[in-house]
Each structure stands twice: as C-alpha cells, then as structure tokens.
Amino acid sequence: MSSPPSSTETAPPSSPTPFPDVPFPDIILQSSGGVEYHMCKRTLAQASPVFADMLSLPQPHSTSAAADEKRDGVSVIALTEPAADLDILLQYCIPQISPTLDDLSTVARLLEGARKYQVDRATKAARTALVCFAQNEPVKAYTVASRYSLEDEVRAAAQCCLRILLESLITASIDDLDGITLQAFRNLLIYRKSCASAVVSRITSWAWIDEYRRKSPADRVLWFQNCYNCDVLVTRKDCFWRAASSKKWWNELMEDIAKRLASHT
Numbered sequence: 001m002s003s004p005p006s007s008t009e010t011a012p013p014s015s016p017t018p019f020p021d022v023p024f025p026d027i028i029l030q031s032s033g034g035v036e037y038h039m040c041k042r043t044l045a046q047a048s049p050v051f052a053d054m055l056s057l058p059q060p061h062s063t064s065a066a067a068d069e070k071r072d073g074v075s076v077i078a079l080t081e082p083a084a085d086l087d088i089l090l091q092y093c094i095p096q097i098s099p100t101l102d103d104l105s106t107v108a109r110l111l112e113g114a115r116k117y118q119v120d121r122a123t124k125a126a127r128t129a130l131v132c133f134a135q136n137e138p139v140k141a142y143t144v145a146s147r148y149s150l151e152d153e154v155r156a157a158a159q160c161c162l163r164i165l166l167e168s169l170i171t172a173s174i175d176d177l178d179g180i181t182l183q184a185f186r187n188l189l190i191y192r193k194s195c196a197s198a199v200v201s202r203i204t205s206w207a208w209i210d211e212y213r214r215k216s217p218a219d220r221v222l223w224f225q226n227c228y229n230c231d232v233l234v235t236r237k238d239c240f241w242r243a244a245s246s247k248k249w250w251n252e253l254m255e256d257i258a259k260r261l262a263s264h265t
Contacts, residue, residue: 018087022094027055028076029090035083036071037090047093050117081113089113092122101129104137108144108179115148127153134160139169140176146184154184158191166192196261203258 017025017038025038045052054077069076079086088110091099101107107126114122130153134141138160145153161169169192177185234251 018083019090019094019097021096026074028071028074029086030076030078031083031086032078032080033083035086036076037086038074039090039093043095044093047121048117048119051093085109085113089117089119089122092119092125099125101125104130104133104140104144107133108147111144111148131156137176138164139172142188143177143180143184146181147179158188161188162192162195200258200261203254203261 017036019037019039022038022040022043024040024042027039027041027044029037029039031037041055045055081089088099088101088106091097092110092114101110107129110122110126113119114126127150130141130145130150134145134153134157138157142154142157142161145157169188234248235245
C-alpha cells in the first residue's frame with residue numbers, strides 16, 4: 001500500500017465508478033491517476049491475501065490529516081498502479097465477473113499485478129491465456145512466460161517457436177523481446193537446435209523404420225516399395241543391420257528434410 005495522496009493532488013474525477021454493480025462496496029481503491037474503485041472488503045480479502053492484510057490494518061482517526069483518506073465516510077486506499085492495470089486485475093477480485101484477455105500486453109500486466117497482490121484466480125487465467133496466445137505469438141509469449149518464471153508456459157511457447165524460421169526468431173521485434181534475459185533467449189536457441197538435431201538424427205539413421213517393419217513382412221517396409229511411379233530402389237541398413245529398401249524419391253526427400261533442418265538451427 002502506498003502513502004496517502006498529498007493534499008495538492010487533483011480531486012478524483014466525477015466519472016462513474018468502473019464497477020458499479022459490486023455488492024456492498026465499503027472500501028475505495030484509488031489508482032495512481034485518481035480513478036476510484038468502490039469495492040467490497042470481504043471479496044477483496046477472499047481474492048487476495050495481500051488485500052486481506054492491507055484491509056486489516058487499523059484505519060486512521062478522523063483528523064484533518066486523515067481527511068483525504070475518506071470519501072463520504074468510506075476509507076480510500078491509494079495504490080501505485082495505473083487504472084489500466086487495476087481495471088483488469090480487480091475484475092478477478094469480483095466473483096460475478098469473467099474477464100476476457102485481449103492481448104499479450106494485457107496478460108503481462110495482469111501477471112504483474114496478480115503476483116504483487118497474490119490473486120490466484122488472475123494468475124491461473126493469465127497462464128491459460130498465455131498458452132493460447134503462444135499459438136500465434138510464440139516469441140512474445142515465451143518472453144512473458146520467462147519473465148515470470150512460468151515453466152509450463154515457457155515450455156509450451158518454446159514448442160510453438162519451433163514453427164517459425166530461425167531468421168524470424170533472431171529478428172523478432174523489440175516489443176516481442178521486451179524484458180527477456182540473455183539466458184532465456186539463449187535457452188530458446190539451444191532448445192531449438194537440440195530439437196532440430198534430434199529430428200535430423202532420427203531421419204538420417206533410419207532407426208524409426210524398424211517400428212514400421214514390425215507391422216509388415218520381414219523383407220518389406222510398408223509402402224516404400226509399392227510406389228509404381230518410381231522404379232529406382234535405394235537399400236540401406238536399419239538399426240539392426242537389416243536391409244531396408246525405399247524408393248529413390250523417398251530417400252531424397254528424407255535427405256532434403258535433414259539438410260533443411262540443419263540449415264535452420
């Protein structure tokens with residue numbers, strides 16, 4: 001909780017409270033810009049142990065020094081967050097409201113507030129949204145998840161980053177990488193390289209063919225020999241040194257995939 005606003009601060013605007021339907025409002029939370037949120041102490045305390053502790057502090061006596069801390073007999077608590085942050089965070093302190101998160105910037109702000117005030121409902125919602133946004137904005141989602149040490153979300157976003165080219169990753173915008181540490185970015189590049197190396201190793205070794213041979217006749221590898229548009233067979237040894245044959249086009253395709261993966265690590 002920040003110190004009370006000074007007497008020189010401009011009076012709060014006369015605009016309606018952001019959440020007019022809050023039942024039994026008995027406390028006012030004030031943003032850094034003077035926006036007032038008429039809230040219910042009980043629901044705030046249930047949503048956040050930090051708010052619970054804050055509201056349990058003794059309230060000042062009715063003196064001139066404390067006059068600015070009350071509005072129509074209701075205590076006013078000045079917070080350091082701007083209205084843009086409190087607008088989304090406090091919605092998760094009202095059971096009747098199910099907020100929507102429109103973008104990753106909002107998710108990041110929510111995570112910051114949820115961590116500070118320990119609002120579990122907000123944290124869970126932000127983590128779920130983070131994984132969803134990672135499908136289309138994997139780099140920024142990875143940055144946000146890394147900033148708040150969310151291991152599951154870091155892993156999910158890193159997997160989504162595999163879908164983009166290395167060039168797109170290393171030339172990502174400043175906004176997408178805002179707040180990421182050098183170590184986190186390095187971990188992402190190492191993860192990407194290890195995944196590509198694993199796929200290249202899998203393809204070039206042909207060890208995976210044995211998994212399919214078990215379901216086929218001993219001397220054949222499923223459909224590889226049944227392509228009538230190509231007469232050329234290429235024979236290689238599998239992981240058990242058994243002959244494994246495939247059409248030339250298939251062999252060339254596997255080699256091309258391996259080269260492409262190697263060039264994008």
